[in-house]
């Protein structure tokens with residue numbers, strides 16, 4: 535049953551997989567919000583900008599690569615904190631499973647992003663960023679969050695090739 539709920543939640547739009555209550559704002563939630571706002575979101579935002587427009591903005595490809603590598607490594611490190619987060623914003627086991635499933639899939643994708651950047655594969659980096667953006671959105675959606683100031687919105691997705 536748990537597996538089913540999880541598979542369902544990952545496919546989205548399955549009402550049964552939604553957590554029973556809206557997450558309560560707690561100090562731990564605020565800490566998670568801070569990680570998102572101060573680290574994950576800015577790193578993701580800069581990466582998206584540079585992957586899609588970097589070639590026009592930065593003259594030196596080697597400098598661009600170094601910047602991309604450092605941003606991706608920073609993003610991966612912050613995502614790593616999600617993998618061991620002690621207080622996912624849910625009381626239920628299913629909710630926890632969903633949280634950590636999203637966290638580990640976004641971690642893998644960020645690893646793929648690092649490889650794409652290392653291999654100078656801009657197309658693959660762009661595709662991976664799109665998958666990452668979807669996963670950010672899916673996790674927020676599952677926890678019924680409306681992230682207004684997030685860069686992960688239709689504006690980012692629609693810029694993708």
Ligand code: HEC
Nearest residue numbers: 563564566567570571575578623633636637670673681684
């Ligand atoms: C595993 C689930 C999960 C993933 C994956 C995730 N988030 Fe979040 N995010 C949350 C939760 C939970 C909150 C709400 C925290 C709060 O209410 O304080 C949040 C809040 C945010 C906020 C609002 C922060 C604030 O307090 O203003 C932003 C911005 C954000 N996330 C960006 C991102 C981006 C960008 C990604 C992908 C690179 C991402 N998130 C991936 C769970 C996730």
